Amino acid sequence: MTEVLVDPDVSRLKFKREMSRYAENAREYRQRGWILLKSEFPDVEVAFVTPHLWPHALVFSVRVNFSNYDLWAPSVRFIDPFDAHPLTLAEIRKKRISLPQRQGGGFLIGPDGQLQAGATDLVQADDENDLAFVCLPGVREYHDHPAHSADPWLTHRNEGIGSLHNILDKLHAHGVLCVRGFNLTIAISDFQRMVLA
């Protein structure tokens, strides 16, 4: 269970503010392919779809958690869009989800869909059976990780990097906009016979 360090009414109010901003831009977000699955304090669940490609693909879904916000940064976990269970790194790799980033900005992903030399993946975990997280400033798991102890959240708290908009915007930029095409073969080989009364 999450320890309560901030008056839940305060975090709830800040959560409501984030969601009311989301509502103000809901039309544009939907056009970007952001599908709001659930919004119930302290969690928001959003699925990311590729509106610029056909067939549209649901690339990944996340749960953003605002517990103890904003003494803590929001937590971001990848979830299964159908049963909402949080995904381990092994499950993420199986689904071929990656958020490539090149040092100095930009993306570097090859025609085979694999990360190329010089690119790092923002999807991380210490072990493949651990829950995957997004390794980016403004995300709780990044700031809590020992590798980033010199970059504490409280020094970023007023920069806006922990807002719902910014987190979803970065996930979209690194995980959806960089998907330029699919190479897949689909064959529906067996339809169940249906008898209409």
Added chain:
Amino acid sequence: MSEQKKEELVIVVNGEPVQIEANLNEELVAVVSQALAKSQNTGQPPENWELKNASGNLIDQHQKVGALGLPPGTKLFLSPRAGVGGRA
């Protein structure tokens, strides 16, 4: 003296919409500065923010507002530049 042509734009700063009256002859960076000041996001300079269109594609802030040919009331989106991550 010729009258300065202006246009209403909506700049969404980190999710919060801000109405801006933009001069068509000025660079977008001036619009970004106005939007940051109006939304009280003055902690970081405009170059530390990314300007994007509704689809999420980056816009060069050194273009003139008029060069984009935006219809009045167009929404543009500002968010902080991402830091470097991915090396846990």
